[in-house]
Structures are given as C-alpha cells and as structure tokens.
Amino acid sequence: MDKTIFQSVRFLPGVGPKRMEPLHDLGIDTIYDLLTHFPFRYEDLQVRDVSTIMDQEKVTLAGIIVTEPVVHYYGFKKNRISCRMAIGEQVIQVSFFNQPYLKNKLIQHQECIIFGKWDAKRSTLMGMKIISTKEDMEETSNFEAVYRTNKSIRQSTLLKLIQTALPLYKENIPNPLPSSIQKKRQLLSHPEAVEGMHFPKDERHSKQSRQQLVYQELFCYQLKLQSLKKKRHHSQKGQSILYENAALKVFIQTLPFTLTEGQKKVVNEICYDLRAPYEMSRLLQGDVGSGKTVVATIAMVATALTGKQACLMVPTELLADQHYETICALTKETEIKVGKLTGTTTLKERRQLLEQLEKGELQLLVGTHALFQEDVIYHDLAFIVIDEQHRFGVKQRVQLAQKGMGVNVLQMTATPIPRTLAITTFGEMDTSILKEAPKGRQPIKTFWVKEQELEKVYDYIEKQVQSGRQAYVISPLIEESENLDVQNATEIYEMISKRFENRLSVGLLHGRLKSDEKESVMNAFQKNEVQVLVSTTVIEVGVDVPNATVMVILDADRFGLAQLHQLRGRVGRGEHASTCILIASPKTEQGKQRMQIMCESTDGFYLSQKDLELRGSGDVFGLRQSGIPEFKVADIVQDYDILEQAREDAITFVIEEEDSVTYKEIQEFIEQTSRETEEVLNG
16 A cells, blocks of 8 residues: 555645645645545535525526626725626526625626525525636536535645645545446446545536445444454453352342343343453443343343453442442342442441452442542453443543453443444444343333423322322423533422422432432432422433332433433333323424424334434544544435445455455554544443
8 A cells, every 4th residue: 555645744745834734724734634524515506597506505596797896995905796697588686795896797798697595485596606608618527526624724725635635645645445346336446536525526426426435435334343243252351250140040040030032141241241351342232121230230240150250330320329239139138248439438337348349348339430540450350331421531441450360240221222323333242232121111202392281291290199199200301411400499398388388208319419419319219208299301211119100301302312212111111000201392393393202212232323313423422532533424324224234345345355455455454544443442
C-alpha cells in the first residue's frame, strides 16, 4: 500500500501553515482525510420549470434579465441586489444579499442561470450563486457537493483543495476490499467511489459511490470486531472457573421459583464460558422483568463455589440496595458471604469490608462506581457483572475488569438493543437474550391521555388504592439538570399530596435524597405504608414492588420509547393486572407516533428498534457512553442491509483468509484509517 496518501496535507499545493489548523479542526490532517471529507448533501443544479417548484425549495432557474440590477445599501456592510428575470411569459423578482460584486454578472437583456431559494409568496428567487451560461452547465455535473466547513475554510476553498488533490493522488488511494467481495457485492473500486462522491455524474453514480464507501466502512469495522472475537476465543489467558456442577444444581434447587426455559438456556451459555480457558465477554439482553438478576446470581454463586470472587456493578445506589437484598435472600442457605459497597458506605464499614475483600473472606460484592476505586483490592476476582452497561463508559468497565487477571465479564442491559446496534457495538462479544417473562406475570395495558384528562387519571389511582393496590407518578424530564428535575418532582408531590389529603399517603423519591432517606421511602412503599410514589427517573431500573399496578408518566412525550418501556416495567411485576398511563400532548408527529407505538406493543426489542428509527443511535444510548462508533458515511439504521452483508462477509473472511496477504493489507489499511474505532475498542 502506497503510504504517500497518508502524508500530511501540508504537502498539497495551496496548503500553508495558516490553513493547517482550520483543516485540523475539520478532521483533515492527511491527504486521505481531505479526499474522504465527503459532502453531507448535494445541490441539484438542473434547470427547473417555475411551475414545478415548492415554496422554500432550492432550485436552479434560467431566464432573461429584463431590468437593470440595482444595489440597495442598508446598515454596516449590508446590501441587496435586485432585478427582474423573465422565464417564458412569467417575470420573477431576483435578490442577492451581501454579494454586490455579482452586479456585473446580471446583464440586462442577456440570459442568466441562477441557483437560489424560491419564495412562492413573493414570486422571488433568493439568489445564492450565478451559473453564467448554459455551456458552464454542460461542463459540470447537475449535482454540486456541499461540505461541512468552518469560519476559516469556505466551500470554494475546500472544493479547490479537493480538485487539486484528486488528480495528483487518485492512483495512490488504496483499494482495500478483496476483489472477490467487490465482485460479489458489485461495488465500485475505492478510488472510483471517492471521486464519485465529490463529483458524481448523476444520481445513480452518487448512489453507487456511497454504497461502496458504506460497505467498505462497515466491512472494515466488522472485520476488526470478528478478529478480536476470534483472538479472544483462541486465547488461554482467561480464568477457568471449574465449579462443581452438582453443587451448583443444589443451589438452583433452593431458589423459591422454577427457572424459565430461557433462563436455563442463558445460565448454560454463561456457565460454559466460565469453564472455558478464554476470558468471557458476553452481553445479556433481557427485556424488562425477564429475570436477569437471578441468572447473574447463579453465575456469581458458581464462581464463589470455587473460592474465587465475583462482583456486580450497578449505576445507582437504589439499585445496589435492591440487588444486594435480592442476592442475600437467594444465597441465605449457602455459606457465601455477600457485601455492598457504595459512595455512602461509612468509613468504618468500608474499612472492614475492604479488609475482608482483600483476604478473600468476602466472595460476592455488589456496588456502584465505588467497586473500581484505587483502594479496592480483591483477593481473587474472577467474574464481574455490569448491570445497565450503557450507563457506564468504556473506560469504567475496563477499570473494573483490571482488578483481576483474565477476568470474565458479563454485561447486562434491560434496554433491549436492536440487532443493528448489537452487531455494530457488541460484535466482538457473545450474546445471550432473555425474552420470556417469568410465569404469573400479567400483561400491562398502556393508555395515552391528554393533559386535560389528568383529573380522571387521579380518580383512577384512588380507586386502585382503595382496592389495595399502589401507584407511581413519574415527574417529567425538564432538561439535563438534576436540580430542575428534583424541583419539578417536589412541586408535583405537593400538588398530589394536597389532592389526596387525608385519604392516602404520598411519598417522594429523587436522586438528591440521602441514601437512608431513599431507603426509608422505598421501604415504606414496599410495605404499602405509602400508596402513591412520586419519583424522577431514578426508579427507571431495578425497583421491584409487585403490589404497584399503576404507572403514570407525566409529559411522556419528553421521553424516548426505550425509557418509557423501562418505566412501564416497574409495574406488572406481580399477580395483579397493571396499567401504564401516558400523559402527553405532543406537538410533533414523531411525538404522537411514539405514544401510539407505546400503546400498541410491550415488546422491548420491537420498541427499541422503533426508537432507533425515530431518534437515531446517539439519542437512544448516547454515543460516548455506549461506544457506538461515528462512521464517516454509513448510517447503521438506514444501511442495515449493507451492515448485515458486511458482517456476514467479515465472519467468513476471518475464518478463511486470516493468513492471506490480502487480510494483512486490509489490517494495515484499518490501522492507518481507524481512529474512532481504536478509541471505542480499547477504551
């Protein structure tokens, strides 16, 4: 591979020291960066008929200038050129703002071709640029690229640099895809696609170019993931947890319920990994209430039975408390010692707990971010479980895994991940899925009502409480500010307390309460001493009160589908029929659509796919937190079919061609070009 394409952009004519910094700000450091700084859209320069265009549409119109152009000056450096242009029998107004130098190009009685935005109400073309003659049009494509720029680099400058670089370096652009795959998928070569993205001959050429770039980007990424997976499976560095099968079966028989078929299958998958010589790297996806905690507990007990240690990391103290109590209850008939470590653990308790942990007297530890702090030393950590994994950054997960040697890692999520995201973000991991709900769970009915019907909803809550049930009322998200969310929840709590005064007890839960205050409120709710719990989204995961059957979510249109599904999952956890009521008056079509979808389905996997389609991957999970790469061209929702093809080809290629010259050349290309992926995969 000719590496001159990866040399600094400063070697290109027209790039001096002053241009280097603004180019760097655009992510352009090398010649290859410049040539792969692709347009984010195209302007259609084909001349249109006035009768076919819509208001505010960008179009190219051709006509005769019938009046002398006049420049009007107003304010500092502000001006407008005005003239009239005849298109057939119709005469329209043409205006250009702050481009007085164009006056000389608008010549009365001569033909002119102008690109601009059409204002139908005023019959005016708000001109953006002049395409002088029909000959100019014939010499160029009907599509003109529009690039992402900054204050120091204009469109024209960027275009000029690309026009300079392409003929000089086109032959040096690598063509990393194997010829067999290029032929199989009927793709252009990489150099052809790069040129076609900047200067497409027509729409078909533009689509073909994009298809090659999308496929190549996804194939290279998937190849990296599949290589990592293969290396891990052939590595002997992991801790093999050789537990006694009979002893684990005895523990499972002590559980107060029978495992579902889905739970049995997933337990077997995880335990197979525990016994293997390689490090486990598994993702457990389980829909709300599918019983992931029990599965994780069985695997942690298997680890503890060998004398090794396991820990469970969760994102909130509330969840840590709940998991700690659940695991203590499930292991009460064993000699396994369970501990809990959070930010509010007292110094005395912490000192004692860390001492037991280092000596190996404590086998299972549940906690928050506190689990990977510097002074936390494990005697023999062999297995970690990370619950609600998308709440933790990549580096935080790595820090915890580094607390032991060859540690086995199980990441869990109650936010079902669409296949699109799963194979992009977690392609190097093994995956287990729990869809089946434990027996006895009642389906949840979901209703969407407008804000003006709120009184009827409160009447419904009161009737449910009178029949012995309990309810949640969720305060809406104001913005990314916990203080404002707390303030909002407090106001709702005061209003509801007044509404139900002397008839039922109302509690308040939010992230700013002290740990013992949260515990007190939750204990009161679990004992039915509090019938209505007003809360922020702090109860989104993990909280389990089987008697609560009503979930009211205020301003529900502020939440995404995945989060609404999580909140809804706090009810329907017992034998009683449950209801989720979404209070919302959405202003947008997308908002209305989200409410309708929530009422139609309780399948978390279907909802997460819809959420992805409506909002995009960054909004669903948060790009930084989840480790979803930002591709230059590919869109993992729009390009799902290509993603599947690229993954299938990458899996086959890793198996069949790993020792080939082509494979090594592709790896070299990936090393040269992947920055974002390197950061994502290595934390």
